Amino acid sequence: MIDIEFHIYSNRRQGLLLELGRIVMNSGFNLLRPRMRPTDDGVLLTLAVRGPKKNLLALQDRLSSNPLVCSFESNVIAPAGPVATSGTDLIAKPAPANSGHDMGDGEPDQQRVDVVLGQLADIYPKIFDKVLAFERGLPQNVRAVSTYYAGRRLGAWVFKRNYALGARLNLSKSVKQIALPALRELVRSTELVDGNLYVKDSPLCGMELYSGASCHFLRGHLEGLLGESWHLGNLRATELFCRNTGGEACIFAISPVG
Amino acid sequence: MQDQIIPSTLDPLLAGLSYLVSVLGSFTALQFGIGIPSATNTRERIVAIVAAGAVMGGGAIWYMHFIAMLAWKMDMPMTYDLPITLGSAVVAMLSCMAGLAIVGRGIFSTAKLVLGGALMGLGVSGMHYAGMSAMQMPATIDYAANRVILSIVIAIMASIAALWLAFNMRGIWPQMFSALIMGVAVCGMHYTGMSAARFRSMDSATMAEGVSGNSLGIVIFAIAVFLLSTMLVIQRRRQQRRAQIEI
Numbered sequence: 001m002i003d004i005e006f007h008i009y010s011n012r013r014q015g016l017l018l019e020l021g022r023i024v025m026n027s028g029f030n031l032l033r034p035r036m037r038p039t040d041d042g043v044l045l046t047l048a049v050r051g052p053k054k055n056l057l058a059l060q061d062r063l064s065s066n067p068l069v070c071s072f073e074s075n076v077i078a079p080a081g082p083v084a085t086s087g088t089d090l091i092a093k094p095a096p097a098n099s100g101h102d103m104g105d106g107e108p109d110q111q112r113v114d115v116v117l118g119q120l121a122d123i124y125p126k127i128f129d130k131v132l133a134f135e136r137g138l139p140q141n142v143r144a145v146s147t148y149y150a151g152r153r154l155g156a157w158v159f160k161r162n163y164a165l166g167a168r169l170n171l172s173k174s175v176k177q178i179a180l181p182a183l184r185e186l187v188r189s190t191e192l193v194d195g196n197l198y199v200k201d202s203p204l205c206g207m208e209l210y211s212g213a214s215c216h217f218l219r220g221h222l223e224g225l226l227g228e229s230w231h232l233g234n235l236r237a238t239e240l241f242c243r244n245t246g247g248e249a250c251i252f253a254i255s256p257v258g
Numbered sequence: 259m260q261d262q263i264i265p266s267t268l269d270p271l272l273a274g275l276s277y278l279v280s281v282l283g284s285f286t287a288l289q290f291g292i293g294i295p296s297a298t299n300t301r302e303r304i305v306a307i308v309a310a311g312a313v314m315g316g317g318a319i320w321y322m323h324f325i326a327m328l329a330w331k332m333d334m335p336m337t338y339d340l341p342i343t344l345g346s347a348v349v350a351m352l353s354c355m356a357g358l359a360i361v362g363r364g365i366f367s368t369a370k371l372v373l374g375g376a377l378m379g380l381g382v383s384g385m386h387y388a389g390m391s392a393m394q395m396p397a398t399i400d401y402a403a404n405r406v407i408l409s410i411v412i413a414i415m416a417s418i419a420a421l422w423l424a425f426n427m428r429g430i431w432p433q434m435f436s437a438l439i440m441g442v443a444v445c446g447m448h449y450t451g452m453s454a455a456r457f458r459s460m461d462s463a464t465m466a467e468g469v470s471g472n473s474l475g476i477v478i479f480a481i482a483v484f485l486l487s488t489m490l491v492i493q494r495r496r497q498q499r500r501a502q503i504e505i
Binding site: 117118120121153154157160161162163164165166167168169170173177178181231 | 293361362428429504
């Protein structure tokens with residue numbers, strides 16, 4: 001496994017991240033942290049990715065042949081290991097194989113999750129004060145994974161209660177008809193843009209609990225919501241941008257696993 | 259008197275009631291219908307399809323048709339041939355079952371939506387024109403072909419819209435809106451179809467024995483009570499199930 005940072009120049013901003021994020025994931029890499037900033041001619045997208053070294057050439061080929069990409073360069077940051085060595089803000093701790101997010105090295109604290117879920121069910125959808133208190137009260141090594149797990153179970157519960165009846169929808173329609181209204185119940189400003197969910201004012205950001213992306217609860221919530229609809233198979237919610245790392249909004253992409 | 263067109267008037271109260279009944283029947287049927295995709299076995303699926311189709315075909319369409327016929331006042335005696343009248347209900351129920359089964363099976367797609375909506379729209383139209391042919395009266399009926407076609411198009415298009423809302427979207431509001439649209443499909447088709455009909459009097463006509471429209475009052479009341487209570491039972495059961503879901 002290696003960590004690579006791509007600097008990609010494009011003259012089109014719209015849909016760029018979604019398109020390239022899919023290429024990265026379809027090449028067997030996990031998207032660690034994307035950043036985008038405007039340039040004179042368009043945008044510079046910096047993608048930090050982690051994946052198998054043997055797939056790197058294929059990924060570079062796909063990026064270079066993509067019409068949205070004007071040019072790009074790539075740098076190997078470091079072999080994936082337990083400690084960040086590059087001096088960059090790249091997340092370099094080992095993440096669970098399928099998440100692409102820094103989740104710590106512990107298992108979810110089942111007991112605390114069970115307790116908080118009982119409370120969240122009573123106050124849903126006004127849950128964020130309780131979620132934040134729960135998150136703050138967790139030890140650092142299990143904080144992200146426990147919060148993600150609680151979000152996932154709450155999402156599955158919400159799906160069964162409110163969204164189970166109706167046609168089986170494909171992934172893009174499920175995101176529009178299930179994930180979007182469900183997320184709007186929690187955060188009203190949520191929008192759907194190019195198939196990605198934009199949360200402009202996630203209450204989970206800016207709490208100084210994480211140095212990287214912080215919306216583990218919402219990511220889990222999305223996976224629980226859509227994953228409960230079994231016909232879609234295994235899904236992954238990736239937080240492409242997070243306000244906690246300077247993004248204008250928290251942006252979530254949903255993609256099938258495998 | 260012979261071959262004269264018989265004038266007709268519309269009772270607005272009964273016409274409004276016919277729309278309310280079709281909306282109530284559609285809402286109840288769709289409550290069963292949206293359970294088709296989440297059925298966990300064949301038996302559950304068949305029960306949901308039969309219940310949804312029977313309530314839609316029997317309640318929202320067939321039953322509405324007879325209230326609407328009472329609303330359409332004409333100065334002549336009229337009865338209904340019983341076998342054809344019952345057959346028209348079977349047409350409506352079977353076509354609704356087929357349409358709902360198609361839309362509710364597998365991954366939702368535009369092709370399924372169009373096919374299911376077309377079947378339901380044709381069921382609404384088929385029931386109506388079969389029901390019209392069951393009329394026994396001292397008159398003949400001519401139809402204006404363009405309005406007949408328009409009535410069928412209205413039924414199909416509105417059925418497609420109603421199914422899209424009910425199956426594609428989630429929550430109680432889209433379902434209610436869907437029932438309102440389905441009411442438009444049924445009533446729009448019916449009254450457009452009625453406007454296509456010209457009733458011409460026949461002096462020598464003999465009246466066969468049949469079911470009188472005037473005897474429908476008690477049936478109307480019974481079916482309304484059935485639809486309402488069915489809907490309330492479904493809602494109550496779903497609320498109980500929701501409350502029992504463990505987090």
